[in-house]
Amino acid sequence: MTAAVSAPLRESGAVSRAALRRYLPLAVAVVVLVPLGILLAGGGSWPASLTVDLSGPLGRTGDWIIDNRDDHPVFLYFLGHVSNGVVLSVRGVYLLLLAAGWAGVTAAGGLVAWRVAGPRLALTTVGAFAVCGLLGMWVPTMQTLALMVVAVAASVLVGGVLGLAAGLSDRTFRALRPVLDTMQVLPAFAYLLPVVLVFGIGVPAAVLATVVYAAPPMARLTALGLRDADPGVLEAVDSLGATGRQRLLSARLPLARKELLLGVNQSIMMALSMAVIASVIGAGGLGDRVYQALASVDVGAALAAGIPIVLLAVVLDRTAGAAGARIGAAPRTSALRGRSGWAVAAVAATAAAVAGRLAGHATWPGTWHLDVAEPVNRVVDWMTAHLYSGVPVIGGTADWAAHFTQWVLDPLRSGLQALPWWAVLLLVGVLALLVGTWRTALTAVLAMAGIGVLGVWDASLDTLSQVLAAVAVTLVIGFAVAIAAARSTRVERALRPVLDVFQTLPQFVYLIPVVALFGVGRAPAVAAAVVYALPAVVRITTQGLRGVDPVALESARSLGATGFQQLRQVQLPLARPALLLAVNQGVVLVLAVVIIGGLVGGGALGYDVVFGLAQGDLATGLVAGAAIVCLGLMLDRVTQPTRTTPEKEA
Secondary structure, three states, X not given: OHHHHHHHHHHHHHHHHHHHHHHHHHHHHHHXXXXXXXXXXXXXXXXXXXXXXXXXXXXXXXXHXXXXXXXXXXXXXXHHHHHHHHHHHHHHHHHHHHHHHHHHHHHHHHHHHHHHHOHHHHHHHHHHHHHHHHOOOHHHHHHHHHHHHHHXXXXXXXXXXXXXXXXXXXXXXXXXXXXXXXXXXXXXXHHHHHHHHHHOOOXXXXXXXXXXXXXXXXXXXXXXXXXXXXXXXHHHHHHOOOOHHHHHHHHXXXXXXXXXXXXXXXXXXXXHHOHHHHHOOOOOHHHHHHHHHHHOOOHHHHHHHHHHHHXXXXXXXXXXXXXXXXXXXXXXXXXXXXXXXXXXXXXXHHHHHHHHHHOOOOOOOOOOOOOOHHHHHHHHHHHHHHHOOOOOOOOOHHHHHXXXXXXXXXXXXXXXXXXXXXXXXXXXXHHHHHHOOHHHHHHHHHHHHHHHHHOXXXXXXXXXXXXXXXXXXXXXXXXXXXHHHHHOHHHHHHXXXXXXXXXXXXXXXXXXXXXXXXXXXXXXXXXXXXXXXXXXXXXXXXXXXXXXXXXXXXXHHHOOOOHHHHHHHHHHHHOHHXXXXXXXXXXXXXXXXXXXXXXXXXXXXXXXXXXXXXXXXXXXXXXXXXXXXXXXXXXXXXXXXXXXXXXXXX
16 A cells, blocks of 8 residues: 555656756746846847848849749759649640530549549539539639649649658658748748749749648658558568568558548648639639639629639548548448449540530530629628627627727737847747757747847737737637537537638638728738638647547546536546647648738738739748748747657656
8 A cells, every 4th residue: 555655656756856857947047047138138129230131132033033034054944844844734634624524524523422432422522513613613613623633733742752751761750840840831922922933923833832832731641641650560561571662562651541641631622722822823713713803802703713612622621531431441342332433433424524515515504604793792791881880789890800909919019029039039948948848949949039130020029919819819719619519529510511611711712801890900810810720720629639538538427527527637638739739730820821911901021921922022022931930930849849748757
């Protein structure tokens, strides 16, 4: 009995000693550095003497690219061939879709869905393509689909190769992690500018920008699947004398099939979310229709073009998810699920395409059209007239935005900008060290210092205040919704299509209703960021709470714990990694949409990025984009570090 009691005490003492060894140097450093900072560095913003002016070098680089784009060997014999290959690939896919006609494309989509998931998804797919035609968006849908096919294929190829290298080599994994962080956090407009400088306005720039945006999820998930392969299976393969190549092909890749399919799914979703942004540099298709409609503040027309993007995303998401669910399941032998299923589907789709062309309906009939723009615009006008201000008791949406700006955003921005620059660095280092390692803290501090060196300290703190406010609102709403979804299958099933819509709807589509309801300023920028980041937080948190060990929950119930006690004392602690991942992804997604703030009066770094792209100012756009990357790297290290637990340290 004495030994049983003393063992936990010894373990507790070891943990306390480890925590003391970990945090005592931190406390000493704070006590020493704060007085030194006050005496030596003083207060105020980042010193001008510690900044580096990059406008000259970046301006000269942009001028050189423009002057040599047509005759330099790098452009003629390498980048030119890349551009031509992209154009030919997109054109080939587009011509194939046009040749198949609306009947052939619809039949092919429905049969593939039937082959993978069954009749329900097949009917959904057919209905989705029918809605695209009824909205008068058949040709733009085919243009977008052709561009996305090429972009997703390239993203999967590039991401798969990077993930393969990172999954097989620890050194490569450590080297690629900051690169993938940068590619994922960098706002789209920031890398549109260099891509446009190199390739010009058109399809090649749009495809390559989409690849940069959509490849990191594939790389991350591929590396995760390869690195988490069952060690027992790998040892069994090694014991049979398998070579490295045989081990990869016969064990690692088959074990990572679900992660690979999830990577493909995420690449598809990311590529579709880029459809509107790519239209800014000449991608055409549905994105161009959305962009042109929003330029004229036509919410109805923008929604008519945005709905097909959402439908494509939902269909592809369901198809990829069903394909992943079939892995490891017993094979089925029905007419469309046996070995000859794909051949039957191909013959049926070809027959539908030929029948459609013989009937003279290669394109969607013009008489089959449903106008939704005018009714939607009437609804938006009514909302603006009745909800913007003057609502009794609760006030209007404009009042909410003004109060949020006055009570949250302004004090937060003023507080951050009032802190001495060295105090901000010290605060970042302390927060990173509390949840991570010294290496994590050093990375976070260097990233924050890089913002000051770039000369955009005050603007970055302004952006940081908006990011922190948006992340806080996102986490409060997201965790509440995720808890409800985790505790109720019915709620989770009802939320799934809603989350799909919010996750895939182009940013510009919901930007106009947000501005119409909340006005122009930083509050609408925060609202747009919350809507964009919320689905990922809800999904990751729900999955983490549902993945808690049932044995632990059953033990808690057997001890008489209430539902709230089970949540607070069992589910939330055991789901801590998923919660940290949700926070991390919320930060990344909010930063990705911080560019929206520049379009709706948010100012700060978002406005600088937009201004740089609009004016072709490489220095302004890239410096602001680099500052956002530094913010993302700092927040990423603070929210999702590599942590060493006190038990391991002991």
